[in-house]
Amino acid sequence: MIRVVLPAHLRTLARISGELELPVDGKITQRSVVDALEERYPTLRGTIRDQATKKRRPYIRFFACEKDLSHDSLDAPLPEPVAAGNEPLLIVGAIAGG
Amino acid sequence: MSSVRVLVGTRKGAFILTADGKRDTWDVSGPHFAGWEIYHVKGSPVDPQRLYASQTSSWFGQVVQRSNDGGQTWEPVGNKFEYAGVPGTHQWYDGTARPWEFKRVWHFEPSLNDPDTVYAGVEDAALFRTTDGGQNWEELAGLREHKTGSSWQPGAGGMCLHTILLDPVNAQRMFVAISAAGAFRSDDAGTTWKPINQGLHSEYIPDPAAEVGHCVHRIAMHPSRPDVLFMQKHWDVLRSDNAGEMWTEVSGNLPSDFGFPIDVHAHEPETVYVVPIKSDGEHFPPEGKLRAYRSRTGGNEWEALTNGLPQKDCYVNVLRDAMAVDSLDSCGIYFGTTGGQVYASSDSGDSWKPIVRDLPAVLSVEVQTLA
Numbered sequence: 379m380i381r382v383v384l385p386a387h388l389r390t391l392a393r394i395s396g397e398l399e400l401p402v403d404g405k406i407t408q409r410s411v412v413d414a415l416e417e418r419y420p421t422l423r424g425t426i427r428d429q430a431t432k433k434r435r436p437y438i439r440f441f442a443c444e445k446d447l448s449h450d451s452l453d454a455p456l457p458e459p460v461a462a463g464n465e466p467l468l469i470v471g472a473i474a475g476g
Numbered sequence: 477m478s479s480v481r482v483l484v485g486t487r488k489g490a491f492i493l494t495a496d497g498k499r500d501t502w503d504v505s506g507p508h509f510a511g512w513e514i515y516h517v518k519g520s521p522v523d524p525q526r527l528y529a530s531q532t533s534s535w536f537g538q539v540v541q542r543s544n545d546g547g548q549t550w551e552p553v554g555n556k557f558e559y560a561g562v563p564g565t566h567q568w569y570d571g572t573a574r575p576w577e578f579k580r581v582w583h584f585e586p587s588l589n590d591p592d593t594v595y596a597g598v599e600d601a602a603l604f605r606t607t608d609g610g611q612n613w614e615e616l617a618g619l620r621e622h623k624t625g626s627s628w629q630p631g632a633g634g635m636c637l638h639t640i641l642l643d644p645v646n647a648q649r650m651f652v653a654i655s656a657a658g659a660f661r662s663d664d665a666g667t668t669w670k671p672i673n674q675g676l677h678s679e680y681i682p683d684p685a686a687e688v689g690h691c692v693h694r695i696a697m698h699p700s701r702p703d704v705l706f707m708q709k710h711w712d713v714l715r716s717d718n719a720g721e722m723w724t725e726v727s728g729n730l731p732s733d734f735g736f737p738i739d740v741h742a743h744e745p746e747t748v749y750v751v752p753i754k755s756d757g758e759h760f761p762p763e764g765k766l767r768a769y770r771s772r773t774g775g776n777e778w779e780a781l782t783n784g785l786p787q788k789d790c791y792v793n794v795l796r797d798a799m800a801v802d803s804l805d806s807c808g809i810y811f812g813t814t815g816g817q818v819y820a821s822s823d824s825g826d827s828w829k830p831i832v833r834d835l836p837a838v839l840s841v842e843v844q845t846l847a
Contacts, residue, residue, distance in 0.1 A: 387511060387536060391552065421552040425536040429556050437535040471535045 381466035392419040406461035409452040441468040481844040485514035488836035492547045499822040502831045516840045518584045520591040530581035553610035560617035567629040576600045585640035597637035601654040616666040624688045631655035643702040656691035672720030694796045696738045698745035708738040726775020731762045737799035742807040746774040751794040760791040770825045784828035797840035812838025
């Protein structure tokens with residue numbers, strides 16, 4: 379199981395609370411985790427990444443294991459502790475604006 | 477007894493204000509979708525319990541919410557707004573070509589006869605339609621693909637399609653307005669479009685009488701006379717008596733002919749309301765006095781409506797989608813401000829009071845008159 383932490387507004391939108399545990403098949407990457415997330419919570423489609431291009435929205439960041447992975451390839455493997463379910467993937471809304 | 481429901485979109489959520497037909501005491505519900513920008517909330521004229529809300533965020537993009545119980549509960553529906561085909565480019569502020577890119581829904585216009593059919597005006601300017609209650613959205617691409625489309629430019633607020641008027645008599649006819657391209661009309665249910673900007677004069681563009689490029693802020697229509705249109709432009713209030721074929725300025729004695737909203741009395745098709753704002757650099761009421769203006773002659777002759785509105789030290793703005801009317805016997809007029817007040821008059825504008833006064837900046841106001 380992959381652990382995922384969402385921003386508060388997206389937890390509200392998806393009607394969930396706290397950290398998520400998601401089953402993800404195959405290679406554990408940003409793309410496969412967000413695919414699984416959107417599959418389980420269709421209301422999140424378009425809120426993390428563009429629905430057509432799959433490009434991350436500009437004010438969204440992916441953090442894990444104290445690293446900013448936002449600019450990594452969507453298909454790069456996530457850190458081993460995330461793949462092993464020991465550390466969460468943090469999907470973060472940038473601290474900006476009002 | 478009749479009642480009134482006011483749907484308010486703000487920078488930080490939606491609010492629903494309800495009162496009985498006397499409109500003395502108001503109940504405030506909200507914030508719905510707290511923290512999100514709610515550009516517009518509007519109900520179906522066929523089924524008033526069916527509401528659509530545009531929920532947007534610079535962080536999380538566009539969400540569309542639908543309610544089947546008048547706003548007590550909501551469910552997210554489809555939010556995929558994909559331009560048809562290869563969308564091409566429009567002009568950017570610096571004159572360069574820029575690819576069309578969806579940003580947000582500014583305005584929902586539910587169909588006059590089907591609660592599942594809704595039109596959406598979006599930024600970058602285009603018109604979309606759903607026929608399944610918001611699950612799927614399809615672009616009516618004939619508008620964006622008009623031969624002038626590549627020359628459209630954004631106004632200061634973005635290149636938004638903010639006004640959609642459906643002709644209640646001729647189902648084939650609809651009007652839209654885009655900042656800063658101008659007004660357009662379709663006579664074939666949205667398949668093809670023509671600019672309807674003759675008579676507009678805009679000193680801020682190279683050819684003041686150009687076919688497109690005018691910063692139209694809002695258009696209004698009385699349902700009994702769909703060929704008569706009223707327009708608040710970025711400077712100038714105008715009217716057309718022939719469905720937009722030609723416009724005539726009717727700014728008359730207004731203290732400023734700049735402003736954003738314009739609306740028509742529910743029972744008097746020649747009674748029109750605007751809120752003059754000082755422009756360009758200030759965007760607040762002239763002299764710090766918040767005044768709605770009413771013309772009972774379809775323009776040119778305007779009277780200030782001040783009773784109950786702040787007449788000193790008031791520096792709010794009233795945005796283009798933030799005025800509406802109810803259809804009770806004594807017509808109610810409503811407008812919201814960037815200072816978070818929603819003012820209402822239950823006597824056609826003679827007197828006003830704030831029905832709520834400390835909301836986030838108000839982006840839109842719609843009113844439902846319920847049986």
